[in-house]
Amino acid sequence: MRLDVIFRATMKIMMPFILVFALYVQFHGDFGPGGGFQAGVIAAAMVILYAIIFGLDAAKRLAPPRLLELMIPLGVLIYTGVGVICMMLGGNFLDYSVLAHDSMHGQEYGILLVEAGVLITVAGTMTTIFFLIAGRGR
Amino acid sequence: MVLLTLMAIITIGIVRLRNLFAVVILGGIYSFLMASVMIVLDAVDVAMTEASVGAGISTVLMLGTLYLTKTEESDPGHSPLLPLFVAVVMAGVLVYATIDLPPFGLADNPVHTHVAPRYLDYSIEETNVPNVVTSVLASYRGYDTLGETAVIFTAGIAVLLLLKGRRKMKPGPKRKRIRR
Numbered sequence: 061m062r063l064d065v066i067f068r069a070t071m072k073i074m075m076p077f078i079l080v081f082a083l084y085v086q087f088h089g090d091f092g093p094g095g096g097f098q099a100g101v102i103a104a105a106m107v108i109l110y111a112i113i114f115g116l117d118a119a120k121r122l123a124p125p126r127l128l129e130l131m132i133p134l135g136v137l138i139y140t141g142v143g144v145i146c147m148m149l150g151g152n153f154l155d156y157s158v159l160a161h162d163s164m165h166g167q168e169y170g171i172l173l174v175e176a177g178v179l180i181t182v183a184g185t186m187t188t189i190f191f192l193i194a195g196r197g198r
Numbered sequence: 199m200v201l202l203t204l205m206a207i208i209t210i211g212i213v214r215l216r217n218l219f220a221v222v223i224l225g226g227i228y229s230f231l232m233a234s235v236m237i238v239l240d241a242v243d244v245a246m247t248e249a250s251v252g253a254g255i256s257t258v259l260m261l262g263t264l265y266l267t268k269t270e271e272s273d274p275g276h277s278p279l280l281p282l283f284v285a286v287v288m289a290g291v292l293v294y295a296t297i298d299l300p301p302f303g304l305a306d307n308p309v310h311t312h313v314a315p316r317y318l319d320y321s322i323e324e325t326n327v328p329n330v331v332t333s334v335l336a337s338y339r340g341y342d343t344l345g346e347t348a349v350i351f352t353a354g355i356a357v358l359l360l361l362k363g364r365r366k367m368k369p370g371p372k373r374k375r376i377r378r
Contacts, residue, residue, distance in 0.1 A: 085246075089329065089332050090327045090328065090329055090332050091327075091328050091329055092242075092329060093242035093243045093245075093246050093329070093331070094243065094246060095243070095331075095332055095335060095336070097247060097251075097346075098243075098246045098247055098250055101247075101250040101251055101254065101255055102250060104255065105250065105254055105255065108255075108258055129358065132351055132354040132355065132358075133351065135347060135351070136344075136347055136348055136351045139343075139344050139347055140344065143340070143344070154337075154340035154341065154344065156337060156340075163324070164324070164325065164326040165326075167324065167325040167326060167327070167333075167337055168325070168326055168327065170336070170337065171325065171327060171332065171333065171336040171337055174336050174340065174343070175332075175336055177347065178343065178346075178347050181347050181350050181351055181354075182347075182350055184354065185350050185351065185353060185354030186255050188354055188357070188358060189259060189353070189354065189357045190255075190258065190259060190262065192357055192358065192361040192362065193259060193262040193263060193266070193357075193361065194262050194265075196266055196361055
């Protein structure tokens with residue numbers, strides 16, 4: 061029998077809360093502290109904790125490395141994509157005001173999308189770096 | 199003040215210790231103290247980043263790297279006098295520069311009179327985002343944040359390139375031998 065039952069049980073209970081906290085930090089960043097960068101790091105920390113307790117292979121099933129490697133450029137693509145869409149709609153690059161019928165909503169959508177891009181890149185990068193370094197010693 | 203004193207003590211500890219494991223852990227503690235300082239300065243966003251990145255992720259990555267290398271710092275093999283001299287001169291220059299800084303927290307400091315009032319006055323009107331840090335970061339200074347995201351992207355790609363193709367060197371010569 062494994063002796064780290066407490067760690068495993070606690071981690072299983074904590075995981076959804078960590079993920080919800082990451083999402084809270086992400087979407088509540090407009091009102092309180094936080095944003096894409098912090099949320100991405102928290103989400104990556106969840107995967108890293110999982111890897112420390114359940115092992116690297118289990119963590120790789122939880123977050124497939126292929127997907128993470130795709131996330132790294134995807135976030136930057138979303139960010140620049142928002143900028144280019146702004147240009148196509150007649151504004152300046154990253155001028156979100158043109159994204160919706162009035163400029164205030166446009167700004168809100170723009171910030172939301174851009175923060176999502178940051179989240180995706182940061183979470184993907186941090187987890188990928190951890191997987192690579194942790195997987196190298198074996 | 200207490201926090202800064204603790205940080206100074208930890209810095210001395212980091213310099214003195216040869217065991218890299220202890221140094222990494224002390225680095226994490228240093229980051230946590232830095233995050234506390236940021237909270238004292240009312241910069242919660244920065245504190246959050248410092249706590250999660252500085253104390254969390256980078257400590258884990260450092261420990262992962264330590265696992266692959268030695269945990270004892272090797273002897274530098276040269277006299278510490280020249281680096282010490284450079285550090286002292288640099289610190290002297292920096293301390294000399296702080297004399298010219300305006301007093302901390304004064305309302306009419308240059309940093310508070312340039313673009314900051316513009317952001318604070320119009321952020322709600324223009325972006326409808328109550329947290330000015332977010333609106334500055336994502337909207338007013340969107341280019342900078344794009345650059346930061348690109349930096350993270352570059353870091354990820356660089357690590358992927360360096361570490362992904364592991365153990366490709368070992369089978370290489372064998373295959374050649376077989377072909378011969």
